[in-house]
Amino acid sequence: MIHLINVTKKFNRQTVAVNNATIHIEPGEFVSIVGQSGCGKTTIIRLLISEIKPDHGQIIIGGWDITKIKSYQIPLLRRQIGVVFQDFKLLPKKTVFENVAFALQVSGTTRGRINKIVPQVLKIVDLEDKLDRYPQELSGGERQRVAIARALVHRPKVLLADEPTGNLDAINSKEIINLLLKINDFGTTVLLVSHDKSIVNALKKRVITMEDGAIVQDQKIGKYVI
């Protein structure tokens, strides 16, 4: 499903964010990428959504080689991948419903279909009674659930979660991880980037460990050991 082959990404010529990394993720897997701050975890996510392009190597998602993707193709790619960020990235002037609906509106989905799908997805994240709230009226956990609903609304085959619990307390973090596991159970490939030891260790899923931009460990049922 996701293949990074000998990928290298440098910033300012001297800073090597990702160093010759090779990762193969099969469909339906739940993979955690762990490592200290600045080890290149988030750069992997940015490469996968084509926010930046690799200097070397190849990136393939769902059979689509996005290494040299054209700028007009980037919106199409992003509609096929769900992404969740640490800072939620919700539109502050749009309601919960509108935030989720926006992801469908950009792809030209009709109003009737939006009105049908959005409440369904918000029900999955247990926010069906907060459709008209604005992000600032929600707790951190609720905001992240809106972001997950938005990421799911296209029924993506891949969900990328970049430190989704970074701004949340322990209880909300657990809820979000349970939600990601539930989504993974439906067959969606989940790539979780985290530096939270307790969460990663509790998952008992595949763990890829990064250090200074390089992959130093890849375990089928791994632990955060650094």
Add this chain to the structure above:
Amino acid sequence: MFLLSLSRSILFAIQSFWRNIWLSLATIFIITLTFISINFLVIISAVSDSAIEAVKEKIDISIYFQQEVNETKVAEIKSHLETLPQIKSITYSSSEDNLANFKTKHQDELLIQEALKELEKNPLGATLIVKAKQLDDYPEILEAIDNPAYSDLIEERSYDDHQVVIDRINAITENVRKGGLIISGLFVIIAALIVFNTVRIAIFTHRHEVGIMKLVGATNWFVRSPFIIENIFSGVIACVLAIGVVYFILSLIQPHLSSYFGGAEFNIIGYFNSNALVIFGSQLIGIIVLNIISSSLAIGKYLRV
């Protein structure tokens, strides 16, 4: 698909307009002020043009004929002058009319009245009042009047008194035109910069939203169009407000204009009414084009996500 996107862009623009109402109002306020300032320039230009026209209108050549020159001869000279392309109008005043006017004008001056009675015959000759189409035409008309065939018939012509005034008006007109052009040019540049920066600031406040929209798969056009449409809304509302304010100001100025023109009629509201399409239409088109350019440029920076 295109219509769906367009209708969504319009809907997002309306939503953003209301949900950021203070920012929208600030933008409208600044664009309205810019419009009003530009229209002040139009008012000043219209008033100064009309003032110059009013003065020009008062300039003519009065040809005073000798008393013994008969009406037929004057009519002949009149007909000859009327063949000149530079002539706008020639008004004939007979010696009798001139005497009657003279008497009326000096009716309270006993000495003049008695002197006239002493004279057995009318001492005044006929007069022709000649108006040219352009100020520059007067010298050529004068040349025609100074024809040796007529010089014995003409007692006096008044134009020499106007020569200085005409030269001065020509100089003023030229300066006003040059000055107006420079001021207008500067003003349009300043106004464009103000609007450009206002739109940029409005978009700067939305920069995080632009990034988020891109991350969830919005195309550049889908992100850009609501901002452009919203700024066009602001421009149109500002234009309508400015028209209201300008007409209010015009209604205040109008009564004072007649006294400024020494009783001559100048209808500034009428001037704006008859040129409304050009004055406001060009400003509206200008602001829309400016908004599209500034929105597109300002947002472009944040679209690289």
